[in-house]
Amino acid sequence: MLFRILVLDSSGMEIRKLSDMSLWRECGFEITGHTFDVDHAVTSAENQECDLVLCVDRPASAVAVPFMTKAAKRCPEISTLVISHVESSKNIRECFLLGAVDCLVEPVKNDELKQALIRVRTIVSTNAAGKEYASATNTALEKLTAACDNEALIEKLSEFLKKTQGKAASVEEAADFFGFNPDYFRRYFKRKTGVSFSEFYKNLTMDYARLLLSSGHYKVAEVSELLGYSSADYFTRVFKKVTGHVPSDFRR
Secondary structure (H helix, E strand, O other), X not given: OOEEEEEEOOOOOOHHHHHOOOHHHHOOXXXXXXXXOXXXXXXXXHOOOOXXXXXXXXXXXXXXXXXXXXXXXXXXXXXXXXXXXXXXXXXXXXXXXXXXXXXXXXXXXXXXXXXXXXXXXXXXXXXXXXXXXXXXXXXXXXXXXXXXXXXXXXXXXXXXXXXXXXXXXXXXXXXXXXOOOHHHHHHHHHHHHOOOHHHHHHHHHHHXXXXXXXXXXXXXXXXXXXXXOOOHHHHHHHHHHHHXXXXXXXXX
16 A cells, blocks of 8 residues: 655646656555645645645745645644755745755656655654554553543553553563552552553554554564564564464455
8 A cells, every 4th residue: 555645736737747657656655636726735634635745836836835834733744745846945944944854856856756755755654653553552541441440540551652652662661650660560450450461562562563554554574663573573473373363464
């Protein structure tokens, strides 16, 4: 599954040429939409209908700054790449200050565009992973809340899970965060929730992994790295033990 690009170009002159380029797919993207209107682009980004907005700027109808100014208030997480037909240090500086991942000037060389897209993909991939992690965490905490009437524990646990995204957290780290020694924390968590912390955390991370794999954006090795596992083979063994499936069963 490729990340989606919305082209914002007020004249429409570039869309056919851009759509024919094979470089997008090589870097994990595809052009899925085109608009002439800044407000429509902001709405599309806000509704998560695209992962990247490519602004094609022209002197008489610059769209990048107006788009990013409005997007900053309504959808600040959207990534923006700018291609300008005129080299203007003032405009480029303003675009970067508003959060553009890169600003390229025509004629754009393939190597320049490829490097920009690689940077964008890293950012888009990280943002997408964050959304999946939040979804898996919310689901896990909702289940725990149903079995555990302890608001303070749930809030503290939520803080810990946000802090440890991207690495395999241990019982010792969780105990330290709660201010307990590990043995007491194990007993405390099991008594309050009915499950061990290790079981809770393993189920959470495997649900997160399942969401990442199902999105179609990540390879097994990439998911293993995002979860903080030492190797893809070890991640695969744990995933199969918990879910009964191998990771590739969930990849689109």
